[in-house]
Structure formats: structure tokens, C-alpha cells
Amino acid sequence: MDRGALGKTIKSTAAALAVGLFFSAGAVAQSSSGAIIGEAKIGDTITIYGTDNGFKRELKIDEDGKFQVRRVPTGYYDVSIKHADGTEEPSKSVVVKPGGAARVQ
Structure with missing residues (x-):
């Protein structure tokens, strides 16, 4: 895999993790x-x-x-x-x- 493709993969993974953390934090706040x-x-x-x-x-x-x-x-x-x-x-x-x-x- 070349550097450009690797960089895009890392960015996509980071974005997906950020979205997941955002929604899971809301679920925790709602259940307290x-x-x-x-x-x-x-x-x-x-x-x-x-x-x-x-x-x-x-x-x-x-x-x-x-x-x-x-x-x-x-x-x-x-x-x-x-x-x-x-x-x-x-x-x-x-x-x-x-x-x-x-x-x-």
C-alpha cells in the first residue's frame, strides 16, 4: 500500500472512531x-x-x-x-x- 492510500485509510478510521465516541458519550449521559x-x-x-x-x-x-x-x-x-x-x-x-x-x- 502506498503512502497516499495509507494516509486516507488512517484518516477514515480516525473519523469513524470520532463519530462512534461522540454518539456513545451521548448514550452514557442519557442513562445517568x-x-x-x-x-x-x-x-x-x-x-x-x-x-x-x-x-x-x-x-x-x-x-x-x-x-x-x-x-x-x-x-x-x-x-x-x-x-x-x-x-x-x-x-x-x-x-x-x-x-x-x-x-x-
């Missing part, structure tokens, strides 16, 4: 989080707290009574529900896995 889903009463406030990472999110339940928190870092979470009348339910523990949805029961 998940979601927490569940149901509660209209007007309830849901608090999600990551026991091992400090992540915290609070949201109020709207008309359909369902909630979904996306892009939650993987890990262990306590989810508490405070009702509109001020009473609270005991917190529930869930585990968020990469690309998964942890359901609060």
Missing part, C-alpha cells in the same frame, strides 16, 4: 438519570430528597393527581407527601436506576 412517578391528591405537595446525593425537588399536584419528575440523578430517594390540609404521610423510599422510572406506591 431516571424519573420518579406517582399519584397524589389535587393540592398535595410532593417533596423528593436524594439521601445519597442531596438532590431536592418540590412540586404541587395539579388536576389529574399524577406526577412525574424527570432527569432525576440515579440514587436513593425519600418521597414525602404533604396534603393540602397540612397533614403528612410517612415518607416512602424509592431507587432511581439509569433510564428507569421509580414508582411511588
Whole structure:
């Protein structure tokens, strides 16, 4: 193989590797989080707290009574529900896995 052909082969291989690395990095980034889903009463406030990472999110339940928190870092979470009348339910523990949805029961 002459130098010109060898140079083209090396460049083509390098370009293919660069494209492959670009797309694989995106796949890794997408799989480092998940979601927490569940149901509660209209007007309830849901608090999600990551026991091992400090992540915290609070949201109020709207008309359909369902909630979904996306892009939650993987890990262990306590989810508490405070009702509109001020009473609270005991917190529930869930585990968020990469690309998964942890359901609060």
C-alpha cells in the first residue's frame, strides 16, 4: 500500500472512531438519570430528597393527581407527601436506576 492510500485509510478510521465516541458519550449521559412517578391528591405537595446525593425537588399536584419528575440523578430517594390540609404521610423510599422510572406506591 502506498503512502497516499495509507494516509486516507488512517484518516477514515480516525473519523469513524470520532463519530462512534461522540454518539456513545451521548448514550452514557442519557442513562445517568431516571424519573420518579406517582399519584397524589389535587393540592398535595410532593417533596423528593436524594439521601445519597442531596438532590431536592418540590412540586404541587395539579388536576389529574399524577406526577412525574424527570432527569432525576440515579440514587436513593425519600418521597414525602404533604396534603393540602397540612397533614403528612410517612415518607416512602424509592431507587432511581439509569433510564428507569421509580414508582411511588
